[in-house]
Amino acid sequence: MIPFLDLKAAYLELKPELDEACQRVVSSGRYILGDEVEAFEQEWAKYCGTNYCIGVGNGLDALTLILMAYGIGPGDEVIVPSNTFIATWLAVSRVGATPVPVEPDVCTYNINPDKIAEAITPRTRAIIPVHLYGQPANMDAIKKAALSAKGRIWIIEDSAQAQGASYNGKKTGGLADAAGWSFYPGKNLGALGDAGAVTTNDEQLSERIRALRNNGSFQKYQNDYLGVNSRLDNLQAAFLRVKLTKLDEWNSRRSRVAERYLHKLNTDVVLPLVLPACLPCWHIFAIRERVRDDLKKHLAKLGVETLIHYPVPPASSRAYWNKSYNTPIAGVLSWRLLSLPIGPHMTDDQVDFVIESVNSFGKEI
Numbered sequence: 001m002i003p004f005l006d007l008k009a010a011y012l013e014l015k016p017e018l019d020e021a022c023q024r025v026v027s028s029g030r031y032i033l034g035d036e037v038e039a040f041e042q043e044w045a046k047y048c049g050t051n052y053c054i055g056v057g058n059g060l061d062a063l064t065l066i067l068m069a070y071g072i073g074p075g076d077e078v079i080v081p082s083n084t085f086i087a088t089w090l091a092v093s094r095v096g097a098t099p100v101p102v103e104p105d106v107c108t109y110n111i112n113p114d115k116i117a118e119a120i121t122p123r124t125r126a127i128i129p130v131h132l133y134g135q136p137a138n139m140d141a142i143k144k145a146a147l148s149a150k151g152r153i154w155i156i157e158d159s160a161q162a163q164g165a166s167y168n169g170k171k172t173g174g175l176a177d178a179a180g181w182s183f184y185p186g187k188n189l190g191a192l193g194d195a196g197a198v199t200t201n202d203e204q205l206s207e208r209i210r211a212l213r214n215n216g217s218f219q220k221y222q223n224d225y226l227g228v229n230s231r232l233d234n235l236q237a238a239f240l241r242v243k244l245t246k247l248d249e250w251n252s253r254r255s256r257v258a259e260r261y262l263h264k265l266n267t268d269v270v271l272p273l274v275l276p277a278c279l280p281c282w283h284i285f286a287i288r289e290r291v292r293d294d295l296k297k298h299l300a301k302l303g304v305e306t307l308i309h310y311p312v313p314p315a316s317s318r319a320y321w322n323k324s325y326n327t328p329i330a331g332v333l334s335w336r337l338l339s340l341p342i343g344p345h346m347t348d349d350q351v352d353f354v355i356e357s358v359n360s361f362g363k364e365i
Helices: 008-013 015-028 035-048 059-069 087-094 140-144 203-212 234-244 247-264 292-302 328-336 348-359
Strands: 052-056 077-083 098-102 124-127 155-157 178-182 196-202 217-219 287-289 337-341
Touching: 008 015, 015 035, 015 234, 035 052, 035 196, 035 234, 052 059, 052 203, 059 087, 059 124, 059 155, 059 178, 059 196, 059 203, 087 098, 098 155, 098 203, 124 140, 140 155, 196 203, 196 292, 203 217, 247 348, 292 337
Parallel strands: 077 098, 077 124, 124 155, 155 178
Antiparallel strands: 052 196, 178 196, 287 337
């Protein structure tokens, strides 16, 4: 079986460094926040080209805390992609605001900037573009659309899938007012548990989020905000610091896999389109196939594990199904997209086998 992503291989490559980091933190006696968190925050901010990074518990909390810090809540609207993981929507709902979906560009699967202006109302407070699958969203066009509004609209990157991706030569996470990150284990930069962060150049925003993540407190027992408990722990920060040293190399390996897919996969399937301004980190390599489920079964029979990102669009989930959302393009993509194995530890033979397996689909019929 060729796994979709081999997390064990990632651990084994860095085993001495990760084991040492674990021992260092365990023996320190300090487990929540601490020196490792502060060091990772500085290193990740520098990598992203931002002034500030705040470590938090997970990616959903990162987006939620940004919205909270901007004072977005009941009565406000936030524009979100219709085609995304549901956490993007949940962050908006958690603060009491209303998610307003905008359909994707059918070529990139990211939010379609041409449809944003018509979704803006006097209640719109923010736009959350998602760099889906590690492909940066069209940020210049999104910013231009935001300028069509009469009031200030915050632009918040959902960078959960885009560690190391860049747009016009600039890293994601520093392309807008703020960015939310997930370091879930399967991400390009993944912890060994849940973890997240916020990056921004806004000093006031960063200070507010630092308090909000820690029960609304800058100093113990003195609470300035109605905060939450969402603190990056020292152990996960230590693991992330180790893996950050490998991020660019591992992304390069992913890119080599993607290039082979792009040049050798049968053109009967629709391949990802990369915009000229974008350098993806290839978190996911999603192909489009009219009979997607048949292809998935075909690959499984040959021993190739695939996944679907995402089988249920947020608007079709039980969490939102009583709302009057109309997102047909996201619906079609949920029936057609299939994610092939891609990761920094795939061998050439594995990549070739995936390509041969996809290209053989239908030939036996």
